[in-house]
Ligand code: ADP
Ligand code: MG
């Protein structure tokens with residue numbers, strides 16, 4: 092085992108020891124190396140691939156965490172080719188499986204699938220092949236539903252197991268097991284049956300993003316005793332991370348300017364909140380002479396693949412997409428991923444933005460952080476147990492001005508982090524910030540919400556802004572202290588108070604929508620104390636033109652110096 096783990100640490104060489112080429116002399120090493128070249132036509136392994144393959148070949152259970160596009164599939168495909176029998180692969184989407192089967196066919200690796208659309212005849216052949224000593228295929232791809240629902244499949248697996256033909260189990264997108272992950276799928280929860288029935292078969296779980304908590308959860312759900320976890324460095328040094336405050340009127344204009352100028356002739360993705368937004372933003376970009384097309388779950392499958400194809404072959408420059416545009420996309424030269432609306436969690440953001448720069452060339456990941464969007468996303472995830480907490484983490488990522496964006500993500504994913512590794516490749520590392528006392532402002536705005544609730548009135552965040560800015564209904568204007576801050580500043584403070592528990596969310600359901608209101612949070616009462624103060628960090632030189640103009644007029648903007 093030591094040598095095996097030696098293989099793992101070779102991916103992250105320690106500073107002091109001189110670099111030495113790890114030499115592997117396992118009984119399978121020669122065959123693995125030979126097939127890497129002859130079958131997969133690859134010249135060398137990428138970091139962690141060899142370690143993962145050696146661990147799996149030696150019968151260990153394994154979790155492999157590696158950013159999307161780095162080559163996780165090889166870590167079970169190559170062992171499958173070098174083992175007796177076949178490898179069972181569980182994957183969440185039929186389209187993903189079909190892509191892999193197509194690829195495997197092109198390199199002459201026999202592989203088959205069993206899914207809802209398999210014909211009777213195909214299924215029969217596959218089921219027979221599973222217990223054929225000559226193994227007509229090396230990989231069998233199934234959906235988790237199939238495992239959960241088909242007793243026939245389970246019975247054949249059992250037979251194959253007893254004949255020593257079930258070589259390995261690979262669970263792709265393994266984070267789908269856990270409700271804490273970003274893409275929970277109920278059928279994955281039932282996959283524990285595999286390890287319980289076939290305890291001697293090594294299992295490998297693969298994912299691009301999973302915190303250690305999610306992995307622990309997956310381990311429990313899959314009933315693996317002591318898996319070894321290999322985590323590839325999650326940092327993507329070639330990506331530049333940036334957050335811009337979103338001004339609804341001018342957001343699409345800013346995006347189109349970026350696409351026409353900075354990203355001229357380069358491919359990218361614009362992620363949006365909803366299907367409607369996908370259509371609308373795509374149309375807006377088209378009007379500005381950008382070759383853009385929408386992509387969302389409600390389109391015909393043939394239209395979806397057409398958009399994907401046009402984009403892959405550079406016939407269009409931009410896909411304006413909902414999160415439905417995700418799994419299975421492996422275009423290497425994506426130069427920008429722009430979020431027109433924030434993601435619902437940092438996991439999602441890492442995954443979505445991570446589609447940029449897979450060729451290791453530099454690429455930009457820009458989020459437009461809008462006040463109203465927070466509440467749109469919040470009501471969308473209202474049914475998810477951990478939805479609000481995850482969204483708050485995403486909002487904190489955007490609101491943050493003093494911690495390197497990479498450090499924020501590293502902390503979130505439980506990664507060890509060294510601040511030098513960013514290399515000024517995020518906006519925070521390139522900007523200054525200032526710390527301001529906002530206690531007086533906080534008291535004013537908290538009072539507005541308090542007054543409203545004493546009159547049995549619920550206020551949406553937008554109404555709170557308006558009231559505070561003196562734009563609300565006249566009846567309120569007499570009683571509240573109107574602020575001289577700009578709208579962006581007002582929004583920023585409200586977000587800060589929400590993130591820190593001075594406000595909290597108050598949902599209300601109608602048959603058609605969910606409303607988000609602000610109510611006093613657990614810490615609001617502290618503001619009644621004279622000695623309680625709140626500070627907030629703000630970026631320098633980030634406010635809108637309007638704010639800058641106010642500053643130039645020297646109106647009393649006391650806390651945002653340029
Ligand atoms: P993941 O599942 O991690 O997102 P894939 O397994 O789909 O990634 O692989 C992504 C791409 O990387 C594929 O085109 C694959 O052929 C390529 N690839 C995998 N391993 C290597 C390697 N060692 N050298 C070069 N390319 C590789
Ligand atoms: Mg994959």
Ligand code: ZN
Pocket residue numbers: 495496497498513514515516517518519520
């Ligand atoms: Zn940074």
